[in-house]
Amino acid sequence: MNIGEVAKQAGLPPKTIRYYEDIGLITPLRDANGYRSFRDSDMHKLAFLARSRALGFTIEDCRNLLALWDDQDRASADVRAIAQEHLAQIESKIADLQAIRDTLSNLVHACAGDHRPDCPILNTLETMPSKAD
Amino acid sequence: MNIGEVAKQAGLPPKTIRYYEDIGLITPLRDANGYRSFRDSDMHKLAFLARSRALGFTIEDCRNLLALWDDQDRASADVRAIAQEHLAQIESKIADLQAIRDTLSNLVHACAGDHRPDCPILNTLETMPSKAD
DNA sequence: ATAGGAGTTCCAGTCACTGGAAGGTCAAGC
DNA sequence: GCTTGACCTTCCAGTGACTGGAACTCCTAT
Numbered sequence: 324m325n326i327g328e329v330a331k332q333a334g335l336p337p338k339t340i341r342y343y344e345d346i347g348l349i350t351p352l353r354d355a356n357g358y359r360s361f362r363d364s365d366m367h368k369l370a371f372l373a374r375s376r377a378l379g380f381t382i383e384d385c386r387n388l389l390a391l392w393d394d395q396d397r398a399s400a401d402v403r404a405i406a407q408e409h410l411a412q413i414e415s416k417i418a419d420l421q422a423i424r425d426t427l428s429n430l431v432h433a434c435a436g437d438h439r440p441d442c443p444i445l446n447t448l449e450t451m452p453s454k455a456d
Numbered sequence: 457m458n459i460g461e462v463a464k465q466a467g468l469p470p471k472t473i474r475y476y477e478d479i480g481l482i483t484p485l486r487d488a489n490g491y492r493s494f495r496d497s498d499m500h501k502l503a504f505l506a507r508s509r510a511l512g513f514t515i516e517d518c519r520n521l522l523a524l525w526d527d528q529d530r531a532s533a534d535v536r537a538i539a540q541e542h543l544a545q546i547e548s549k550i551a552d553l554q555a556i557r558d559t560l561s562n563l564v565h566a567c568a569g570d571h572r573p574d575c576p577i578l579n580t581l582e583t584m585p586s587k588a589d
Numbered sequence: 590a591t592a593g594g595a596g597t598t599c600c601a602g603t604c605a606c607t608g609g610a611a612g613g614t615c616a617a618g619c
Numbered sequence: 620g621c622t623t624g625a626c627c628t629t630c631c632a633g634t635g636a637c638t639g640g641a642a643c644t645c646c647t648a649t
Binding site: 436 | 500524527528530537539543546550553556559561567568569570572576
């Protein structure tokens with residue numbers, strides 16, 4: 324199967340698939356004309372990668388997850404550790420964003436948003452407490 | 457004032473301050489020895505930038521906000537529009553992350569996390585529906 | 590005089606792609 | 620047989636917002 328067809332099936336752009344080969348996540352064969360030739364195992368890996376990336380795992384996480392996936396003797400604890408660490412980071416990022424959202428939402432509601440120059444948003448950016456204070 | 461002192465007061469690393477000069481957000485004067493010399497106006501801008509960046513505004517947003525801040529005749533609507541657009545993006549990102557968190561949380565709880573190889577996390581990454589399906 | 594802690598510039602690297610140029614290959618239609 | 624157009628190839632550069640490091644100068648204290 325050529326890269327275009329594989330891309331459709333995996334839901335990844337061809338560029339990304341070439342990139343994944345570059346960094347050693349997959350190693351498709353080559354046809355006589357130099358075209359990449361993807362086996363079922365390559366397809367499976369790409370689908371796995373697409374899903375892992377969609378869940379926000381880093382490429383290095385994906386590399387490790389793929390290795391565990393390949394390893395029939397893995398301990399599920401190793402997989403779980405990666406996922407749990409990632410989950411913790413997601414939760415921390417959500418908390419950060421929620422704090423930002425609350426502040427931002429207050430500011431937007433406090434601002435008249437008309438032709439006049441007076442603006443609580445700018446006033447706040449000018450004076451609000453920050454790390455440095 | 458030298459860059460180190462300014463960095464402390466603004467809560468930004470010296471490297472970042474130099475970078476902000478590079479991209480034209482500030483233009484401090486120079487002393488005879490070549491050191492940057494920051495005026496009060498530079499300090500205010502840097503504090504403004506630190507706060508805006510902490511709220512997740514992009515550098516280009518910050519550039520626009522700074523320009524509006526400088527403009528006594530601005531319409532608060534222009535400021536509000538930038539903040540509102542940014543707020544919308546934050547909210548969308550929060551929603552994305554919450555969906556990921558929910559999936560991930562389910563997976564982590566479903567996985568025994570022991571020495572056995574059987575792992576619902578890997579099973580799901582192998583087969584869960586994705587964009588491509 | 591020297592040691593250290595400032596400051597300076599410039600270049601390279603981060604992460605995970607993405608765009609674009611320049612060129613080779615293949616299948617279909619004339 | 621030739622062209623057209625869609626596909627494939629490689630390689631290089633750019634993204635955002637810094638950050639690390641090298642190589643250098645400058646200032647202050649001992």
